[in-house]
Amino acid sequence: MSTPSPSLPDTFDATLFEPIQDRNSLDAERIVRPCLSYWQDAWIRLRKNKIAMLGICLIALYVAMAVIGPSLGSFDFKSIDENNLDQAPSALHWFGTDTLGRDIWARVWVGARVSLSIGFLAASLNALIGVCIGGVAGHFGGRTDMIIMRIIDVVSGIPYLIVAILVMVALGEGISPLIIAMIIIGWVGSARLVRGQILQLKNQEYVLAARKLGASDARIIFRHLIPNTIGLILTNVTMAVPYAIFTEAFLSYIGLGVQPPNASWGLLARYGSQNFRFAPWQLFIPSFFICTTMLSLYLLGDGLRDALDPKLRR
Amino acid sequence: MQNLVEIDNLFVSFKTYGGSVQAVRGISLAVRPGECLAVVGESGCGKSVTAQTLLRLIPSPPAEISGRIHFEETDILALSERKMKGIRGSKIGMIFQDPMTSLNPTMQMGRQITEGLLEHNPGMSAAEARKRAVEVLGQVGIPEPERQLKRYAYEFSGGMRQRAVIAMAIICRPRLLIADEPTTALDVTTQAQILDLIRHLKDETGMAVMLITHDMGVVSNMADRIAVFYAGQVVEEGTSEAVFNQPSHPYTIALLRSRPRLDRNRNQSLVSIPGTPPDLFAPPAGCGFVTRCGRAMEICRRHQPPQFPIQGEHVAACWLHHDLARPRAGEARQPEPEVCHGR
Amino acid sequence: MLRYVLKRFFISLVTILILVTAVFFLVRMVPGDPFISDKLTPEIRENMLRYWGFDQPLHVQYFRYMGNLLHGDLGISMHYNSVPITRLIADSFPTSADLGIRALLLAFFSGITLGIVSALNRGKWLDYACIIIAILGVSLPDFIMGYLLQFVFGLKLKLLPIALWKGFKFTVLPTFALSFYTTALLTRIMRASMLDVVNQDFIKVAKAKGLSTFQIVWRHQIRNAILPVVTILGPITAAILTGTFVIESIYAIPGMGKYYVLGIQNLDYSQILGLTVFYGAFLVMANFAVDIIYGFIDPRIRMDRDNPGKP
Numbered sequence: 001m002s003t004p005s006p007s008l009p010d011t012f013d014a015t016l017f018e019p020i021q022d023r024n025s026l027d028a029e030r031i032v033r034p035c036l037s038y039w040q041d042a043w044i045r046l047r048k049n050k051i052a053m054l055g056i057c058l059i060a061l062y063v064a065m066a067v068i069g070p071s072l073g074s075f076d077f078k079s080i081d082e083n084n085l086d087q088a089p090s091a092l093h094w095f096g097t098d099t100l101g102r103d104i105w106a107r108v109w110v111g112a113r114v115s116l117s118i119g120f121l122a123a124s125l126n127a128l129i130g131v132c133i134g135g136v137a138g139h140f141g142g143r144t145d146m147i148i149m150r151i152i153d154v155v156s157g158i159p160y161l162i163v164a165i166l167v168m169v170a171l172g173e174g175i176s177p178l179i180i181a182m183i184i185i186g187w188v189g190s191a192r193l194v195r196g197q198i199l200q201l202k203n204q205e206y207v208l209a210a211r212k213l214g215a216s217d218a219r220i221i222f223r224h225l226i227p228n229t230i231g232l233i234l235t236n237v238t239m240a241v242p243y244a245i246f247t248e249a250f251l252s253y254i255g256l257g258v259q260p261p262n263a264s265w266g267l268l269a270r271y272g273s274q275n276f277r278f279a280p281w282q283l284f285i286p287s288f289f290i291c292t293t294m295l296s297l298y299l300l301g302d303g304l305r306d307a308l309d310p311k312l313r314r
Numbered sequence: 315m316q317n318l319v320e321i322d323n324l325f326v327s328f329k330t331y332g333g334s335v336q337a338v339r340g341i342s343l344a345v346r347p348g349e350c351l352a353v354v355g356e357s358g359c360g361k362s363v364t365a366q367t368l369l370r371l372i373p374s375p376p377a378e379i380s381g382r383i384h385f386e387e388t389d390i391l392a393l394s395e396r397k398m399k400g401i402r403g404s405k406i407g408m409i410f411q412d413p414m415t416s417l418n419p420t421m422q423m424g425r426q427i428t429e430g431l432l433e434h435n436p437g438m439s440a441a442e443a444r445k446r447a448v449e450v451l452g453q454v455g456i457p458e459p460e461r462q463l464k465r466y467a468y469e470f471s472g473g474m475r476q477r478a479v480i481a482m483a484i485i486c487r488p489r490l491l492i493a494d495e496p497t498t499a500l501d502v503t504t505q506a507q508i509l510d511l512i513r514h515l516k517d518e519t520g521m522a523v524m525l526i527t528h529d530m531g532v533v534s535n536m537a538d539r540i541a542v543f544y545a546g547q548v549v550e551e552g553t554s555e556a557v558f559n560q561p562s563h564p565y566t567i568a569l570l571r572s573r574p575r576l577d578r579n580r581n582q583s584l585v586s587i588p589g590t591p592p593d594l595f596a597p598p599a600g601c602g603f604v605t606r607c608g609r610a611m612e613i614c615r616r617h618q619p620p621q622f623p624i625q626g627e628h629v630a631a632c633w634l635h636h637d638l639a640r641p642r643a644g645e646a647r648q649p650e651p652e653v654c655h656g657r
Numbered sequence: 658m659l660r661y662v663l664k665r666f667f668i669s670l671v672t673i674l675i676l677v678t679a680v681f682f683l684v685r686m687v688p689g690d691p692f693i694s695d696k697l698t699p700e701i702r703e704n705m706l707r708y709w710g711f712d713q714p715l716h717v718q719y720f721r722y723m724g725n726l727l728h729g730d731l732g733i734s735m736h737y738n739s740v741p742i743t744r745l746i747a748d749s750f751p752t753s754a755d756l757g758i759r760a761l762l763l764a765f766f767s768g769i770t771l772g773i774v775s776a777l778n779r780g781k782w783l784d785y786a787c788i789i790i791a792i793l794g795v796s797l798p799d800f801i802m803g804y805l806l807q808f809v810f811g812l813k814l815k816l817l818p819i820a821l822w823k824g825f826k827f828t829v830l831p832t833f834a835l836s837f838y839t840t841a842l843l844t845r846i847m848r849a850s851m852l853d854v855v856n857q858d859f860i861k862v863a864k865a866k867g868l869s870t871f872q873i874v875w876r877h878q879i880r881n882a883i884l885p886v887v888t889i890l891g892p893i894t895a896a897i898l899t900g901t902f903v904i905e906s907i908y909a910i911p912g913m914g915k916y917y918v919l920g921i922q923n924l925d926y927s928q929i930l931g932l933t934v935f936y937g938a939f940l941v942m943a944n945f946a947v948d949i950i951y952g953f954i955d956p957r958i959r960m961d962r963d964n965p966g967k968p
Contacts, residue, residue, distance in 0.1 A: 016613035017639045150668075157672035159940045161899040162933055163679075165921065169929055170683035246798050253800055254902065255922045269801070273907075276804055277812065284808075287801040295796035371864055403867035410865075415858040419957055420880050429876075430866035466956045482866065 042231070045307040052303025055296035062293060066116055069109030077106035078261050086279045096281050098271060108286060111263035116293070118175065118264070119245035122182040126244075127237045129183065130190025131229075137191070138198025145195070156188045164247065168256035178257050182247055190236050197229045231308035238301035242294035249290050265290050317384075318490055318522050319345040319368065324381035326363055326372070333595045334378075337363045339546035341381075345490065350516060350523040352533040352554070354569070355543030358591060361526045364543075365492045368524075369408055370398050386489065404434040407483030411495040413475035417467035423478060424463030427451070431485050446485060454481045454511060473504035477511065484515060491516075492524045497532060509536055530569055534558065542566050545591050545602030551621070552628030562630035564607045601633065609634060661952050669945040676937040680930050681722050731931035742931035745916055752822060753901050753912035759832045760897050764839035769886065771840070772847020773879065779852065787844055794841020800903040803834040807907065820909040831908045835900045839893050843886060850882040857881075887951050891944035898940060 046052055070077055073094060081101040089096040095104035137148040164181040171177035245265075251257035252266030253273075260267065265286045272283030326338035338360040345351045353361045366372050368383060370390060383390040385406065390398070402408075410416050418426055427450070428443040435443075444463065451459035454477040462470075462478075470478060476496060483491060493512060497505035513536055516523050525536055533540060533554070540557045542550040542565065550563040561567045568587045589606035592598050600615040601607070607614070613633050622635035633639055725732070731742035775787035797805075810830060811819030818827050854860065855878060863873045901914035909915075913932065920928035 012613060012636070012638055014638050016616070017611050017633070017636065020610045020612055020615070153668050154672045154675060157669065157941050157944055158676050159895045159899065159937060161895075162936055162940075165929075166680065166683050166933055169921065169924075169926070242796070249798060250800070250903070254906075254918050273800075273804060276808070280808060283804055287804070290798065291796050291801065294798075295792065298792060298795060369865060371861065399867045399869065401867065402865055408862075408865040410858055410862060412858055416862050418859045418863070418877050418881065420884075420955060421876065429868060429872070433866070433868055433872070468957050479862070482862070 042307045046303055049303040049307065052300050052307075055298075055300035055303070058292060058296040059300070062112055062289070063116060066109055066112035069112070070106045073103060073105040075103035075106050077102065077110040077263060079103075086275065086282075088279070089281055089285075095285050096279070098268075098282055099275060104268070104282065104285060107263045107268060108265070108289060111265045111268050111286065112289065114175070114258060114262065114264040115245055115248055115266065115290070118179065118182075118248045119241045119293075122179055122186065122244040122248075123237050123240035125179070125183045126186035126240055127190045127233055129187035130192075131194050131233060133187065134191035134194030134196075135198065138195040138202070141199075141202075148191075148195075152188050152191060155185055158185065160185050161247070161250065164251060165254075165256065168251060173256060173259045175258065178248060178251060181251070182244055186240070186244070189240065190233060193232060193236055194229060197232060201229075231304075235301055235305045235308060238297060238304055242297040242301075245290065245294060245297075316347075317344040318347045318386060319343070319524075320382070320384040321364070321368070322382040322384075324364065324367065324383065325379070326360075326367055327378050329376045329378070335594050336597050337546055337594060338367070339597060341543075341546070341548055343541055343548065343551075345522050345524055346539075347489065348516070348520045348522055349538040350513070350525055350536050352537035352540045353524060353526045353543060354528065354530060354533055354540060356528050356591065358594070359543040360546040361543045362494055365408070365494055365524060365526055368492065369402055369406060370395075371408075400434070403430040403483075403488070404486040405488050406490045406492065407486070407488040408492040408494065409476070409479050409483045409496050412499045413472055413479055414499070416479050417475060419467050421466075422463065423465050423467065423470075427463075427478070427482050427485060430482060434486050447481075450481045450485045451478070453484075453515070454478070455507075456481070472500055473507060476500060476504070476508055480508075480511065480515070484519070484521070487519065488521060490522045490524065492526070494526045495528070496525075498527070498529070505532070512536070530573055542569070545597065546594060547602060547618075547631065548621070549603070549632070550628075550630040552624070552626075556625065556628040560624065560628070562624045562628070562635065563603075563632045564609060564634075565603050566630075568606075601631075611639065658952060662949060665945055665948040669941050672941050673938050676941070677723070677726060677934055678719075680934055680937075681719060683930075726934065731934060732927045742928060742935075745928070746913060746932070746935055749911060749913040749916055752910060753905065753914055756822075756828070756831060756835065756904070756910065756912060757897050757901055759828060760835035760839070760900070761894065763832055764836035764843060764893070764897070767836075768840040768843025769847050769883070771844040773851060773874075773882075775844065775848045776851030776855070776882075777874065787848070791841045791844040791848070794837050795845070797837065799834060799838055799900045800907065802837050803831070803904050803907040806830045806834050822908075822910045822912075831904050831910060834907075835897060835904045838900070839897060842889075842893070846889065847882060847886055850885045851878060854878050854882045884951075884955050887947065887954060890947040890950070891940075894943045894947070895940050898936065 075081070075093070079102065081097060081103070083101070084093065084097050085101045086099055087093055087097040089104075093103050093105065095108055098104055098107070133148060137145045163185050167181035167184060168177055171180065248257060248264060249266030249269060252264050253270045255270070258264040258267045260271075268286035269283055269290070272279075272281075272286060276283045321341060321343040324338055324341045325336070327334050327336040341360065341364055343351070343353075343364070353364070355361050363372065367379060368385070368390065370393070372379070379391065381391070385401065388401075390401075393401075417423075424444060424447055427447045428440075431443050431446060432438055432440075447463060448459040451462060456462055456474060456477050467475065480491075480496075491512070496512070497508050500508060509532060512523060512525070515521070523536075525533070527533060537554045539553050540551070541548050542557070542563065544565050550557060550561070550566045557566065558570070561570055565587075568585075572585045572587060587606055592602050592605070598604065598615070600613075600617055601610075601619055604610045604614045611633055613636075617633075619631045619633045619636075621629040621631045623629050624635065729743060731746070771787045771790065775784045775791075778784045807819045807830065810816045817830050819830060821827055822831075860873065860877055863877045901912060902918050903914070904910070905912040905914040906918050916928065917932050917936075919925075920932065
């Protein structure tokens with residue numbers, strides 16, 4: 001039914017019809033694409049995602065500036081310059097000054113230290129607690145799982161910020177109460193995630209196969225469950241950091257959380273908002289950093305999620 | 315007898331990140347009215363893509379399609395999208411592999427079954443449509459059809475769902491039913507029932523069936539004719555009898571041999587075909603099966619074989635049937651492939 | 658279905674109970690005596706201590722507290738000269754609810770619409786525009802957005818009023834500021850959900866049946882894509898509610914949120930705790946309502962909620 005391709009000659013040399021002697025040469029026929037491990041593939045994909053890379057660079061920049069920024073300017077974050085109250089950004093004070101005459105450039109970068117570290121710390125603690133609890137629930141299953149799920153159900157019904165506020169009110173201000181407030185409910189997200197992963201993987205066939213072959217429980221956990229879950233947890237943490245930063249900013253903004261003379265971006269926003277009509281930079285500069293940090297982390301998180309998704313492997 | 319479906323020299327390729335994948339490389343097929351054509355091949359050989367291209371379910375960028383597809387005189391590839399929708403579901407029905415995901419989980423069964431009917435028959439009333447739905451559910455063997463109309467997909471078992479899916483596909487009395495691996499996701503008993511159902515429907519209504527599968531066992535009872543696909547091409551085609559009794563392509567022979575059989579000695583190992591299909595990003599210049607074929611010749615790696623006539627309409631695309639390959643001193647005409655074990 | 662509703666109701670009750678108990682104990686955790694304030698006359702202080710029962714053994718305190726709550730007595734505000742909290746709520750909650758509902762509706766409809774539009778035009782500029790809006794939206798905390806809008810539309814362009822709540826014009830900026838984050842979130846989720854659903858088999862089946870594009874999108878795609886959105890309606894309500902705290906402060910809107918923030922800043926424990934109980938109970942009930950709605954929309958959920966996808 002099909003016509004022979006026009007490129008075929010009419011007659012052939014009979015030697016062409018000899019069986020191929022050297023079968024190994026056929027392997028050269030096969031074009032094999034280089035086989036990459038899961039992590040190598042993910043890293044390559046992430047690198048190609050320019051937006052995510054931009055996010056990483058920005059965060060790195062901010063972290064670097066948090067470390068060296070205050071010393072770059074000529075002013076200390078606490079010292080008061082009475083002659084220069086509420087100054088707009090200028091050559092002298094790069095980000096201007098606040099109502100007490102303090103240099104905003106220095107305060108922004110000291111605040112960066114606080115905000116960024118609280119953000120990362122809270123998100124990591126949430127992930128850690130969540131992994132443990134979710135892991136226990138998923139692995140042991142049965143009644144343990146049911147009890148833990150009930151607890152999760154109830155805990156997640158309680159509004160997060162309200163609990164945070166309550167805890168802050170009770171424990172007083174400061175950084176430790178802040179962190180406690182953020183983790184007391186925050187672990188639920190990763191717990192659910194990890195539990196879901198474990199339940200799913202438990203049922204998948206290769207785990208059954210490994211079990212049949214005699215692998216012990218611990219081996220199953222380490223070799224199979226963890227590598228699959230780490231990617232998800234990593235993405236989850238990356239997305240949780242901006243929310244933690246936001247929570248810190250929010251709580252400091254309404255007066256709980258970080259107190260003067262310490263600085264955090266949320267606190268700077270709070271005092272900045274009081275003068276916002278005539279000195280808008282005092283509010284908008286810390287706000288800018290809050291937003292760009294959150295933005296970068298979200299973009300990075302998106303990129304990570306895409307890079308680690310096995311279905312998108314190329 | 316005029317062909318119901320004629321596919322001629324179809325090429326389908328997809329642009330992806332890694333390059334261009336040539337999924338279908340020059341396929342020509344025909345389906346006759348009322349017959350069952352089995353399309354057999356392993357995953358990735360292009361059989362599903364061909365079927366979906368027949369219904370123009372493949373969006374055309376990013377896919378590139380060339381060739382000719384005719385259905386009952388109509389040129390499918392040249393048809394407007396609107397007219398194509400008129401054919402889908404009404405003249406040609408299609409069912410897919412996984413009954414669990416083929417049904418909309420949030421829509422009542424009755425609605426899902428009748429919506430195609432109502433779309434193609436605008437004058438029909440809801441009551442008439444329901445009546446027809448009940449009728450067709452009965453046809454596919456679902457008990458108490460009236461009660462099932464209000465139910466949801468999750469309330470049905472796998473076999474029942476596949477029956478419902480078949481009901482959806484045939485409700486408009488199509489001339490052709492394309493069944494893309496309809497039994498792969500089912501257990502063996504249900505498989506047999508579903509195949510029986512399809513065959514029964516075909517006999518009763520005279521509709522043609524294009525049965526796509528990778529399982530030769532499924533084919534033997536059902537098919538009138540068989541087309542064997544490999545790496546995007548038809549490597550053998552003929553009546554069911556001819557292909558089973560006189561398989562003429564090394565791949566077909568290997569497929570037949572690899573079926574697990576109850577009458578074999580328990581100690582004999584399962585025969586499998588070593589190697590993997592060629593990478594369709596860069597398809598080979600010669601025969602696609604050359605790296606796995608025990609009888610490969612020099613010409614096999616250089617030129618793609620055309621289809622050689624075996625007997626009557628039975629053809630096979632293999633250089634072993636060229637005159638020059640005919641054995642010199644008394645070897646059997648039919649190639650005895652040495653399927654390589656453990657290279 | 659009934660079993661499901663009862664189960665969710667029970668959990669909601671337990672949640673409220675835990676919240677209320679937590680509030681009870683937190684009062685006692687405050688270092689020192691929470692009711693020390695210059696503004697309090699001795700008699701008011703007496704009343705407070707009696708309300709909270711500090712002079713009684715612990716379990717008596719607890720039961721008295723619960724009894725008070727069941728009678729609808731949430732205590733008195735310290736700062737506002739012993740105005741009962743319930744009065745504060747009655748006065749200010751309607752305004753907050755008004756703001757909240759407007760923001761919720763705006764966010765819901767714009768978010769879903771943008772998500773659908775974005776998914777249907779995947780890869781084209783419309784899609785990119787929506788994605789950018791969405792990503793910006795989740796990165797902008799609501800208090801920053803609130804000030805930004807005030808600054809641009811109020812101060813610089815002088816287009817819209819930026820304080821108080823006296824007519825439709827006054828509602829525009831606050832509603833928009835409050836809803837922006839949620840709009841962005843819903844856009845992202847709806848878009849992802851639509852794209853997820855479009856790859857599922859039943860969409861292919863719908864196409865193979867010859868249905869029109871409109872029918873496929875409307876009846877099959879959107880109906881299934883909207884499920885994840887409904888799931889997060891609960892947390893979204895919470896987000897909007899907590900957003901009212903700051904938006905009302907920024908725009909000087911006489912709603913409950915403003916009182917809440919003031920209470921926090923004044924360390925008016927009585928007010929904080931009373932309002933917290935109210936907010937908490939309200940949100941738990943809202944979550945419960947969402948659960949019921951979801952039960953109606955997704956027939957599968959009536960079977961087994963902890964393991965979605967398993968029949």
